[in-house]
Amino acid sequence: MSNKSSKHHFTKYADAPPKHPGWYIWRCEHKQLKGVVITFIDKFRKRGAGHTNVLSPSFDYWNGYQVLVPNGLDWAPYEGSPPKQNIDHTLNINELTLNKCPFCNEVPRLTYSGRFIGASPLDSTDWRLKCCSWITGPRIPNPVYLIEQWNKKTSPKPGLEETITPEMKAACIGEFTVQHKEQCFTCLSSGAIPECEVCRGEETYTVNVPVPWATMKDIYKAMLSHSPAYKAIQQLENQL
Ligand SMILES: [Zn+2]
Ligand SMILES: [Zn+2]
Secondary structure, eight states: OOOOOSSSSSSTTTTOOOOOOOOOOEEEOOSSTOOOOEEEEEEEEEEEEEEEEEEEEEEEESSSEEEEEEEOEEEEESSSSOOOSSTTTEEEEEEEEOOOOOOTOOOOOEEEEEESSOOGGGEEEEEESSSSOOOOOOOOHHHHHHHHHHHHHHSSSOOOOOOOOOHHHHTTTTEEEEEEEEEHHHHHHOOOOOOOOOTTSEEEEEEEOOOOOOHHHHHHHHHHHHHHHHHHHHHHHHHO
Protein backbone atom coordinates (compact mmCIF):
# COMPACT_ATOMS: atom_id res chain seq x y z
CA MET A 1 0.00 0.00 0.00
CA SER A 2 1.39 3.42 -0.88
CA ASN A 3 2.07 5.88 1.87
CA LYS A 4 -0.54 8.45 0.88
CA SER A 5 -0.82 10.31 4.14
CA SER A 6 1.44 13.27 4.70
CA LYS A 7 0.36 13.64 8.34
CA HIS A 8 1.37 10.22 9.68
CA HIS A 9 4.38 8.13 8.97
CA PHE A 10 3.08 4.63 8.39
CA THR A 11 4.96 1.36 8.70
CA LYS A 12 3.83 -1.91 7.14
CA TYR A 13 2.72 -4.23 9.94
CA ALA A 14 4.02 -7.22 8.00
CA ASP A 15 7.50 -5.66 7.95
CA ALA A 16 7.59 -4.49 11.58
CA PRO A 17 4.72 -4.41 14.06
CA PRO A 18 4.80 -1.88 16.94
CA LYS A 19 7.10 -2.89 19.80
CA HIS A 20 5.04 -1.66 22.74
CA PRO A 21 1.40 -1.92 23.78
CA GLY A 22 -0.75 1.19 23.54
CA TRP A 23 -2.94 3.12 21.13
CA TYR A 24 -1.84 3.38 17.52
CA ILE A 25 -3.09 4.76 14.23
CA TRP A 26 -3.98 1.96 11.85
CA ARG A 27 -4.66 2.07 8.15
CA CYS A 28 -6.27 -0.76 6.25
CA GLU A 29 -8.81 -1.58 3.59
CA HIS A 30 -12.27 -2.39 4.97
CA LYS A 31 -12.86 -6.12 5.25
CA GLN A 32 -15.89 -6.09 2.94
CA LEU A 33 -15.73 -2.82 1.01
CA LYS A 34 -13.13 -2.85 -1.76
CA GLY A 35 -11.20 0.39 -2.13
CA VAL A 36 -12.41 1.83 1.17
CA VAL A 37 -9.27 2.52 3.20
CA ILE A 38 -9.88 3.46 6.80
CA THR A 39 -7.45 5.27 9.06
CA PHE A 40 -8.43 4.79 12.69
CA ILE A 41 -7.19 4.62 16.25
CA ASP A 42 -7.17 1.29 18.02
CA LYS A 43 -5.40 -0.60 20.74
CA PHE A 44 -2.33 -2.79 20.47
CA ARG A 45 -2.40 -5.08 23.50
CA LYS A 46 -1.26 -8.31 24.99
CA ARG A 47 -3.51 -11.27 24.32
CA GLY A 48 -3.45 -14.98 24.79
CA ALA A 49 -2.45 -17.00 21.75
CA GLY A 50 -2.46 -20.70 22.49
CA HIS A 51 0.09 -21.36 25.21
CA THR A 52 1.67 -17.98 25.00
CA ASN A 53 0.91 -14.26 25.06
CA VAL A 54 1.49 -11.98 22.10
CA LEU A 55 1.09 -8.29 21.33
CA SER A 56 -1.60 -7.79 18.74
CA PRO A 57 -4.12 -5.16 17.60
CA SER A 58 -7.57 -5.47 19.18
CA PHE A 59 -9.14 -6.03 15.75
CA ASP A 60 -7.05 -9.16 15.17
CA TYR A 61 -8.46 -12.61 14.43
CA TRP A 62 -7.63 -15.85 16.21
CA ASN A 63 -8.02 -18.80 13.87
CA GLY A 64 -7.36 -21.42 16.55
CA TYR A 65 -3.67 -21.66 15.72
CA GLN A 66 -2.41 -18.15 15.40
CA VAL A 67 -3.34 -14.50 15.62
CA LEU A 68 -4.04 -12.96 12.22
CA VAL A 69 -4.26 -9.31 11.19
CA PRO A 70 -5.87 -8.01 7.97
CA ASN A 71 -3.69 -7.95 4.85
CA GLY A 72 -2.05 -4.66 3.97
CA LEU A 73 -2.24 -3.29 7.51
CA ASP A 74 -0.17 -0.18 8.22
CA TRP A 75 0.42 1.51 11.55
CA ALA A 76 1.72 4.83 12.81
CA PRO A 77 2.41 6.17 16.30
CA TYR A 78 -0.46 7.91 18.05
CA GLU A 79 0.05 10.57 20.70
CA GLY A 80 -3.48 11.78 21.44
CA SER A 81 -5.79 10.65 24.22
CA PRO A 82 -7.42 7.21 23.91
CA PRO A 83 -10.78 7.15 22.11
CA LYS A 84 -13.71 7.02 24.53
CA GLN A 85 -16.43 5.91 22.13
CA ASN A 86 -16.55 4.65 18.57
CA ILE A 87 -17.10 8.17 17.24
CA ASP A 88 -13.51 8.93 18.27
CA HIS A 89 -11.96 6.02 16.41
CA THR A 90 -12.11 6.96 12.74
CA LEU A 91 -9.64 9.59 11.57
CA ASN A 92 -10.41 9.52 7.88
CA ILE A 93 -11.62 7.34 5.05
CA ASN A 94 -9.69 7.34 1.79
CA GLU A 95 -8.06 10.54 3.10
CA LEU A 96 -11.27 12.39 2.26
CA THR A 97 -12.05 15.59 4.09
CA LEU A 98 -15.55 16.58 5.12
CA ASN A 99 -17.17 19.98 4.65
CA LYS A 100 -18.13 21.85 7.79
CA CYS A 101 -21.73 21.56 8.91
CA PRO A 102 -23.68 24.65 7.80
CA PHE A 103 -25.55 24.70 11.13
CA CYS A 104 -22.85 24.31 13.79
CA ASN A 105 -19.79 25.08 11.63
CA GLU A 106 -18.04 21.96 12.90
CA VAL A 107 -16.62 19.18 10.77
CA PRO A 108 -18.94 16.22 11.40
CA ARG A 109 -17.39 13.03 12.72
CA LEU A 110 -17.78 9.55 11.34
CA THR A 111 -19.54 7.02 13.50
CA TYR A 112 -20.37 3.45 12.65
CA SER A 113 -22.17 0.35 13.77
CA GLY A 114 -20.23 -2.90 13.73
CA ARG A 115 -20.91 -6.54 13.02
CA PHE A 116 -20.42 -7.25 16.71
CA ILE A 117 -19.90 -5.36 19.97
CA GLY A 118 -16.54 -3.60 20.01
CA ALA A 119 -16.05 -4.07 16.25
CA SER A 120 -13.38 -1.90 14.65
CA PRO A 121 -14.25 0.32 11.68
CA LEU A 122 -12.91 -2.48 9.45
CA ASP A 123 -15.90 -4.56 10.55
CA SER A 124 -18.46 -1.79 10.20
CA THR A 125 -21.89 -2.44 8.75
CA ASP A 126 -23.04 1.13 8.30
CA TRP A 127 -21.92 4.69 8.82
CA ARG A 128 -23.39 7.96 9.88
CA LEU A 129 -22.17 11.53 10.32
CA LYS A 130 -22.51 13.23 13.66
CA CYS A 131 -22.11 16.82 14.79
CA CYS A 132 -24.97 18.99 15.99
CA SER A 133 -28.50 17.68 16.45
CA TRP A 134 -29.37 18.74 12.89
CA ILE A 135 -27.85 15.65 11.41
CA THR A 136 -30.15 12.69 11.52
CA GLY A 137 -29.09 11.30 8.20
CA PRO A 138 -29.62 7.72 7.13
CA ARG A 139 -27.15 4.98 7.96
CA ILE A 140 -25.10 4.24 4.84
CA PRO A 141 -23.08 1.02 4.41
CA ASN A 142 -20.37 2.67 2.27
CA PRO A 143 -18.74 5.58 4.11
CA VAL A 144 -17.16 6.96 0.92
CA TYR A 145 -20.62 7.44 -0.55
CA LEU A 146 -21.78 9.02 2.71
CA ILE A 147 -18.90 11.52 2.67
CA GLU A 148 -19.45 12.35 -1.00
CA GLN A 149 -23.16 12.93 -0.44
CA TRP A 150 -22.48 15.16 2.56
CA ASN A 151 -19.90 17.23 0.70
CA LYS A 152 -22.20 17.59 -2.28
CA LYS A 153 -25.09 18.71 -0.09
CA THR A 154 -23.02 21.22 1.84
CA SER A 155 -20.89 22.70 -0.92
CA PRO A 156 -21.94 26.28 -1.62
CA LYS A 157 -24.09 26.53 -4.73
CA PRO A 158 -23.44 29.52 -6.99
CA GLY A 159 -26.11 31.76 -5.47
CA LEU A 160 -28.07 33.76 -7.97
CA GLU A 161 -27.94 36.68 -5.54
CA GLU A 162 -24.15 36.69 -5.68
CA THR A 163 -24.17 37.03 -9.45
CA ILE A 164 -25.60 40.56 -9.17
CA THR A 165 -22.62 42.88 -8.81
CA PRO A 166 -22.52 46.58 -7.84
CA GLU A 167 -21.49 47.32 -11.43
CA MET A 168 -24.58 45.59 -12.74
CA LYS A 169 -26.73 47.55 -10.33
CA ALA A 170 -25.12 50.89 -11.22
CA ALA A 171 -25.53 50.28 -14.93
CA CYS A 172 -29.13 49.08 -14.83
CA ILE A 173 -30.95 50.73 -11.93
CA GLY A 174 -33.55 53.21 -13.23
CA GLU A 175 -32.90 52.18 -16.82
CA PHE A 176 -36.28 50.56 -17.32
CA THR A 177 -39.70 52.08 -17.12
CA VAL A 178 -43.22 50.94 -17.71
CA GLN A 179 -45.93 53.22 -19.09
CA HIS A 180 -48.86 53.81 -16.84
CA LYS A 181 -52.13 55.58 -17.69
CA GLU A 182 -53.31 58.05 -15.05
CA GLN A 183 -56.67 59.74 -14.74
CA CYS A 184 -56.55 63.55 -14.97
CA PHE A 185 -58.11 64.73 -11.75
CA THR A 186 -58.71 68.26 -13.02
CA CYS A 187 -60.80 67.06 -15.93
CA LEU A 188 -62.38 64.28 -13.90
CA SER A 189 -64.17 66.76 -11.63
CA SER A 190 -65.02 69.45 -14.18
CA GLY A 191 -65.23 67.51 -17.45
CA ALA A 192 -62.62 67.45 -20.20
CA ILE A 193 -60.90 70.78 -20.68
CA PRO A 194 -59.29 70.96 -24.14
CA GLU A 195 -56.59 73.32 -22.95
CA CYS A 196 -55.77 71.20 -19.82
CA GLU A 197 -52.02 71.22 -19.31
CA VAL A 198 -52.04 67.73 -17.91
CA CYS A 199 -54.16 65.72 -20.34
CA ARG A 200 -54.90 68.17 -23.17
CA GLY A 201 -58.55 67.33 -22.85
CA GLU A 202 -58.06 63.55 -23.12
CA GLU A 203 -58.91 62.95 -19.43
CA THR A 204 -56.06 60.45 -19.13
CA TYR A 205 -52.33 60.89 -19.53
CA THR A 206 -49.34 58.54 -19.63
CA VAL A 207 -46.49 58.51 -17.14
CA ASN A 208 -43.25 56.49 -17.24
CA VAL A 209 -42.83 54.56 -13.99
CA PRO A 210 -39.32 53.24 -13.25
CA VAL A 211 -39.16 49.49 -12.63
CA PRO A 212 -38.16 49.04 -8.97
CA TRP A 213 -34.69 47.59 -8.43
CA ALA A 214 -36.15 44.72 -6.39
CA THR A 215 -38.36 43.76 -9.33
CA MET A 216 -35.44 43.95 -11.74
CA LYS A 217 -33.43 41.60 -9.51
CA ASP A 218 -36.33 39.16 -9.31
CA ILE A 219 -36.71 39.11 -13.08
CA TYR A 220 -32.98 38.67 -13.58
CA LYS A 221 -32.79 35.79 -11.11
CA ALA A 222 -35.86 34.07 -12.48
CA MET A 223 -34.60 34.23 -16.04
CA LEU A 224 -31.11 33.16 -15.07
CA SER A 225 -32.37 30.13 -13.14
CA HIS A 226 -34.05 28.94 -16.33
CA SER A 227 -31.13 29.70 -18.61
CA PRO A 228 -29.35 26.80 -20.36
CA ALA A 229 -26.01 27.89 -18.84
CA TYR A 230 -27.26 27.75 -15.26
CA LYS A 231 -28.94 24.39 -15.80
CA ALA A 232 -25.71 23.05 -17.25
CA ILE A 233 -23.78 24.15 -14.14
CA GLN A 234 -26.28 22.51 -11.82
CA GLN A 235 -26.24 19.31 -13.81
CA LEU A 236 -22.47 19.25 -13.63
CA GLU A 237 -22.57 19.76 -9.85
CA ASN A 238 -25.00 16.90 -9.38
CA GLN A 239 -22.62 14.61 -11.20
CA LEU A 240 -19.69 15.48 -8.96
ZN1 LIG B 1 -23.72 20.41 12.85
ZN1 LIG C 1 -57.09 67.16 -17.83
